[in-house]
Amino acid sequence: MEPINHVAGRAIPFGRKNVDTDVIIPAHWLKTITREGLGKGAFEAVRTEPGNVFTDPEYAGAPILIAGDNFGCGSSREHAAWALLDMGVTCVIAPSFSDIFSGNAFKNGILTVALPQEAIDRLMEVAKTDTIDVDLTTQSVTTPFQDRFTFDIDPFRKHCLENGLDEVGLTMAQGETISAYEARAKSNLPFLARTPATVD
Amino acid sequence: MTKTPRTLYQKIWDAHVVDTRDDGTCLIYIDRHIVHEVTSPQAFESLRAAGRPVRRPDLTIAVPDHNLPTTPRRDAAGNRVPIADPQSAQQLEMLEKNAPEFGIRYIGDADPEQGIVHVIGPEQGFSLPGATIVCGDSHTACNGGLGALAFGIGTSEVEHVLATQTLLLKQSKTFEVRVEGKLGAGVSPKDVILHVIGVIGTAGGTGYVIEYTGNVFREMSVEGRLTVCNMSIEGGARAGLVAPDETTFAYVKGRPYAPVGEDWDKAVAWWKSLATDEGATYDKSVFIRAEDIQPTVTWGTSPEDTSAIGGVVPAPEDFDDASKRDAVRHSLDYMGLTPGTKLTDVEVQNVFIGSCTNSRIEDIRAAAEVLKGRKKADNVKWAIVVPGSGLVKAQAEAEGLDKIIIEAGLEWREPGCSACLAMNPDKVPAGERCASTSNRNFTGRQGPGSRTHLMSPAMAAAAAVTGKLTDVRELAG
Ligand code: SF4
Numbered sequence: 001m002e003p004i005n006h007v008a009g010r011a012i013p014f015g016r017k018n019v020d021t022d023v024i025i026p027a028h029w030l031k032t033i034t035r036e037g038l039g040k041g042a043f044e045a046v047r048t049e050p051g052n053v054f055t056d057p058e059y060a061g062a063p064i065l066i067a068g069d070n071f072g073c074g075s076s077r078e079h080a081a082w083a084l085l086d087m088g089v090t091c092v093i094a095p096s097f098s099d100i101f102s103g104n105a106f107k108n109g110i111l112t113v114a115l116p117q118e119a120i121d122r123l124m125e126v127a128k129t130d131t132i133d134v135d136l137t138t139q140s141v142t143t144p145f146q147d148r149f150t151f152d153i154d155p156f157r158k159h160c161l162e163n164g165l166d167e168v169g170l171t172m173a174q175g176e177t178i179s180a181y182e183a184r185a186k187s188n189l190p191f192l193a194r195t196p197a198t199v200d
Numbered sequence: 201m202t203k204t205p206r207t208l209y210q211k212i213w214d215a216h217v218v219d220t221r222d223d224g225t226c227l228i229y230i231d232r233h234i235v236h237e238v239t240s241p242q243a244f245e246s247l248r249a250a251g252r253p254v255r256r257p258d259l260t261i262a263v264p265d266h267n268l269p270t271t272p273r274r275d276a277a278g279n280r281v282p283i284a285d286p287q288s289a290q291q292l293e294m295l296e297k298n299a300p301e302f303g304i305r306y307i308g309d310a311d312p313e314q315g316i317v318h319v320i321g322p323e324q325g326f327s328l329p330g331a332t333i334v335c336g337d338s339h340t341a342c343n344g345g346l347g348a349l350a351f352g353i354g355t356s357e358v359e360h361v362l363a364t365q366t367l368l369l370k371q372s373k374t375f376e377v378r379v380e381g382k383l384g385a386g387v388s389p390k391d392v393i394l395h396v397i398g399v400i401g402t403a404g405g406t407g408y409v410i411e412y413t414g415n416v417f418r419e420m421s422v423e424g425r426l427t428v429c430n431m432s433i434e435g436g437a438r439a440g441l442v443a444p445d446e447t448t449f450a451y452v453k454g455r456p457y458a459p460v461g462e463d464w465d466k467a468v469a470w471w472k473s474l475a476t477d478e479g480a481t482y483d484k485s486v487f488i489r490a491e492d493i494q495p496t497v498t499w500g501t502s503p504e505d506t507s508a509i510g511g512v513v514p515a516p517e518d519f520d521d522a523s524k525r526d527a528v529r530h531s532l533d534y535m536g537l538t539p540g541t542k543l544t545d546v547e548v549q550n551v552f553i554g555s556c557t558n559s560r561i562e563d564i565r566a567a568a569e570v571l572k573g574r575k576k577a578d579n580v581k582w583a584i585v586v587p588g589s590g591l592v593k594a595q596a597e598a599e600g601l602d603k604i605i606i607e608a609g610l611e612w613r614e615p616g617c618s619a620c621l622a623m624n625p626d627k628v629p630a631g632e633r634c635a636s637t638s639n640r641n642f643t644g645r646q647g648p649g650s651r652t653h654l655m656s657p658a659m660a661a662a663a664a665v666t667g668k669l670t671d672v673r674e675l676a677g
Binding site (some may be wrong): 197 | 218255259287305360363618
């Protein structure tokens with residue numbers, strides 16, 4: 001996973017509330033076999049709306065998405081996070097997120113920043129013309145106009161994001177503890193510890 | 201020192217703790233992992249990208265089931281019959297390639313052992329009592345019928361288990377569902393679990409692991425217990441368990457992956473120690489009288505929308521809760537049902553006997569017993585029986601059940617998930633009704649616009665014969 005310390009650039013001023021994962025990536029995209037390419041299906045229905053921000057060339061490739069309350073509610077599909085990554089978004093700013101979505105986003109190295117609605121309103125304004133700067137180290141969002149909003153983040157998540165550590169990598173780092181369990185299980189629970197396919 | 205009494209769930213949990221974090225989250229060891237074609241491609245892709253191997257390929261098996269057509273998979277010359285949907289074909293190809301690349305045993309689409317993930321786990325003796333078992337499908341809970349702690353996981357977790365053979369979990373609360381008394385004639389394990397869900401609701405088990413206790417489960421076959429635990433997820437719980445006992449040991453013994461010799465003796469001794477201790481407490485309990493359970497069907501689009509077959513379609517006003525009234529209004533509209541209609545007057549055009557809930561040999565036998573010497577009603581346009589595995593299929597054929605089924609005018613298919621979720625070509629047409637032995641009656645689950653009524657295999661067979669929802673006890677009389 002790519003480490004994230006700083007995300008700077010244009011932000012897509014979407015702003016909509018209660019965006020569910022079906023809106024982020026519709027169900028018919030779930031039959032894919034890779035994480036790549038889902039960006040094409042991201043916000044598929046919204047893209048057909050006249051004047052929408054996703055087909056506006058102004059925001060093409062923008063690394064930040066600004067949304068409304070309760071972003072990512074609904075089905076737990078991880079494809080929502082993959083779709084955002086594939087369209088180049090590595091940071092989402094909203095007043096609140098669904099738990100499952102923020103978990104999935106984190107697992108995939110996307111920074112979710114929760115800010116009060118007033119801050120969101122201001123950032124939506126700025127995003128129309130200028131860039132936004134999100135700094136994970138100082139936990140702050142700034143604009144070229146001296147705006148500065150600070151945000152909270154779980155210290156463990158921050159550490160993982162900053163170092164590009166994914167959960168799998170973190171657990172793999174505990175390899176010795178796992179091996180110790182396996183050694184215990186081999187004598188205590190041998191019938192679970194092995195199958196006919198086990199080669200000692 | 202006296203030990204604190206523990207529940208079955210706590211004992212399995214305690215035996216699998218690799219590490220405990222400060223916030224109480226535990227790293228839990230996973231004993232068995234079954235992989236299928238839908239939720240694994242991205243997990244393998246990530247492993248490959250990071251150059252990570254599968255930690256314990258010997259504790260993992262892979263089998264396709266969700267996308268496979270249930271029509272013959274090989275032509276007369278033994279060549280694969282191409283799968284029409286290119287995306288389904290691609291998912292199958294990926295699993296076929298990924299499993300051997302990572303050293304995992306792959307059970308192929310036309311192998312005799314192929315079948316639905318949750319059917320072949322127990323059947324192969326791969327799923328064992330007291331084991332922690334995961335698979336990228338929520339109905340993994342099914343394996344709890346053996347007394348295993350089994351639950352479904354997402355793709356990131358599939359990757360985590362492949363790479364580390366562990367999962368990060370928080371302990372769940374425990375929920376005892378006790379059913380005692382004598383089940384009436386014609387009342388099957390499926391009726392028991394549909395009734396339970398009707399009582400506790402689809403959110404009743406949220407945050408809990410259910411343990412099914414009482415003489416009804418003690419006296420039930422392992423296959424029946426698998427049916428019950430399968431639908432724990434519809435009751436909101438991530439997993440359901442029945443304590444392993446002599447019935448369980450007799451079921452497991454001699455299966456291909458089951459322990460043998462000294463390992464077997466050790467296993468039985470440990471399994472016997474797993475039952476919930478006298479004096480252990482559950483976070484919540486519900487008691488149900490077996491005599492209150494009738495052959496049960498669903499009328500709505502939530503698994504909690506159950507009724508005894510003798511009942512009528514309810515009205516939204518029958519419910520106290522305003523949001524439930526709303527949901528019922530939507531359900532009835534979608535299902536095309538009028539309140540007050542007798543359930544036995546509701547006509548069906550399709551019948552599906554199969555899915556990981558009800559596709560084992562006892563289920564096929566129960567259906568065949570009803571179908572024997574009878575014919576499918578003319579208004580039933582499509583009726584299929586889909587065995588849960590190639591071995592179930594072979595067993596049923598050895599008993600001549602396939603002939604009874606075909607003579608009654610139903611189709612006898614190849615094993616797979618089929619019309620349970622309609623990812624393959626088996627779909628219920630929009631606006632039509634299906635008497636189904638599967639586990640979910642959600643909007644569009646069996647195909648866009650499909651209307652599902654959940655029930656037992658015997659009840660679905662009875663519906664095939666009369667063309668209506670039917671009380672199987674009256675048919676027999
Ligand atoms: S039969 Fe249905 S519920 Fe069971 S594994 Fe297949 S799709 Fe899931």
